[in-house]
Amino acid sequence: MKKKLTAIFLCVALVAIAVVGASLAYFTDTKSATNTFTVGNVKIDLIESRYHREGNDNSGDTTIPDPTHKVTADDGMEYVATGHTMFTDDEIKADAAKYSEYIAERGKNMVPGRGVAKCPYVVNTGANDAYIRIRVMIPSAANNDFVDVKDGGVITNQWCGTSLLCGEFQHGLKGETWPVVVKAGVTKDGVIYDEYTFTRTEPLKAGAMTEWNVWNFIGINKTATSADVQKAIDAGAIKVVETDGAKTMTLNVLVEADAIQAEGFADAAAAWAAFK
Numbered sequence: 001m002k003k004k005l006t007a008i009f010l011c012v013a014l015v016a017i018a019v020v021g022a023s024l025a026y027f028t029d030t031k032s033a034t035n036t037f038t039v040g041n042v043k044i045d046l047i048e049s050r051y052h053r054e055g056n057d058n059s060g061d062t063t064i065p066d067p068t069h070k071v072t073a074d075d076g077m078e079y080v081a082t083g084h085t086m087f088t089d090d091e092i093k094a095d096a097a098k099y100s101e102y103i104a105e106r107g108k109n110m111v112p113g114r115g116v117a118k119c120p121y122v123v124n125t126g127a128n129d130a131y132i133r134i135r136v137m138i139p140s141a142a143n144n145d146f147v148d149v150k151d152g153g154v155i156t157n158q159w160c161g162t163s164l165l166c167g168e169f170q171h172g173l174k175g176e177t178w179p180v181v182v183k184a185g186v187t188k189d190g191v192i193y194d195e196y197t198f199t200r201t202e203p204l205k206a207g208a209m210t211e212w213n214v215w216n217f218i219g220i221n222k223t224a225t226s227a228d229v230q231k232a233i234d235a236g237a238i239k240v241v242e243t244d245g246a247k248t249m250t251l252n253v254l255v256e257a258d259a260i261q262a263e264g265f266a267d268a269a270a271a272w273a274a275f276k
Contacts, residue, residue, distance in 0.1 A: 043126035046134070046257040047096035048103075050117040051087040052216050053080060058168050059217035060115035061106065067091075079177065079211055089209045092121060113222035115166070119213035120255050122204065129203040129262040131271045134214050137193035137254040138165065139237035140184060164228045167218040169196065177201055178214055191236065193254070199272065203262035218253060 050056065056064045067085045071077055080086050087095075106116050122132050171178035178198045186195040198214040221228075229249070232238040238251045258275065265271040 041126045042128055042130045042259050042261050043124075044130065044132065044257060044259040045123040045125050046255065047093065047121050047123060048099045048255065049087075049092045049096040049119045049121065049213070050099065050102055051092050051095050052117070052119050052170065052213055053092075053211065054084060054086050056117050056119075056216065058115075059117045060113070060219065061117050061217070064117055077211060092119075092209070093123075096121070110220055112220045112224045115217040115219035117217050118215050118253070118255075120215055120257070121210050121213050122257050122259070123209045124204045124206055124259070126259070127206055129205050130259040131200065131262050131265070131268045132204050132210065133197060133199040133258050133268075133272065135198075135254075135256045135258075136169070136196045136215050137186065137188065137256070138167075138196075138218070139232070139251060139253075140192045140194045163221055164224050164232055165218060166221050168216040169198070169214055170212050170216055171198055171214060178212060180214075188254070191252070199268055201268050203268075204259075215255075 050061070050064050051067070052059070053067075055067055067087045069075075069086055069088050069091070071080050071082050071084050071086055073082055075086075075088075077086070103116065103118075106114075110116075120134055120136070122134065124130055124132075169180065171180050178200055180196055180198045183195045183197070186193045196215075200210065204210060229238065232251070233240055233249065238249050241248045241250065260271045260275050262271065265274070
């Protein structure tokens with residue numbers, strides 16, 4: 001029995017020696033190649049301007065100038081016709097830089113019949129093409145019948161009726177490039193809003209600005225009464241702040257924007273379904 005065990009141990013030793021011997025029989029070399037990748041990013045700026053792309057005839061604000069730039073094929077506009085006049089990207093961006101001054105003055109001491117230009121655009125400042133969507137949120141209780149819902153949630157683009165607020169939105173060529181859906185009863189920071197979500201169907205190229213502003217103006221209905229305003233105050237849509245005996249009433253209209261990379265998704269719907 002002891003002899004058999006010795007023989008097994010010898011075999012194992014021989015195998016080990018054979019393996020070592022084999023490894024010494026090869027000459028080896030290693031080469032490597034370095035590939036450099038840059039990591040992309042998705043980044044946007046949300047800007048607001050007085051300037052609707054083709055002019056603000058419906059805003060009621062006569063202080064806003066008319067556009068003078070004549071559109072040519074070199075402008076690369078897909079939905080603004082050649083020969084029309086428009087505000088250029090640079091003009092809109094320059095005006096957006098001063099929009100806070102405009103809204104502070106025009107939006108102060110609002111009275112029935114006054115419209116305030118409110119034109120949101122998105123600039124893709126990132127390195128990658130991106131799908132874009134913009135939300136405009138208006139306090140529900142201040143709207144009364146502000147929302148005109150039809151066709152499963154798609155709304156008309158201009159209205160007033162008997163509502164406290166009036167407004168107008170723009171959504172591209174026949175609504176096809178910026179379809180809009182409304183969702184009522186969205187609560188944010190204790191206020192109930194009507195939420196208008198505009199989803200751009202086409203990716204926005206890196207460095208580009210949206211061609212259309214999704215909204216044009218908002219204002220108080222010229223038929224609004226003190227009783228209408230009081231109803232909105234009672235409902236919490238209009239906030240009343242008293243400072244040194246003076247009362248100020250404020251109504252906040254929110255604008256928010258999202259972006260998600262375009263690459264890897266079949267369309268905008270698939271991209272937003274994956275958005276967290």
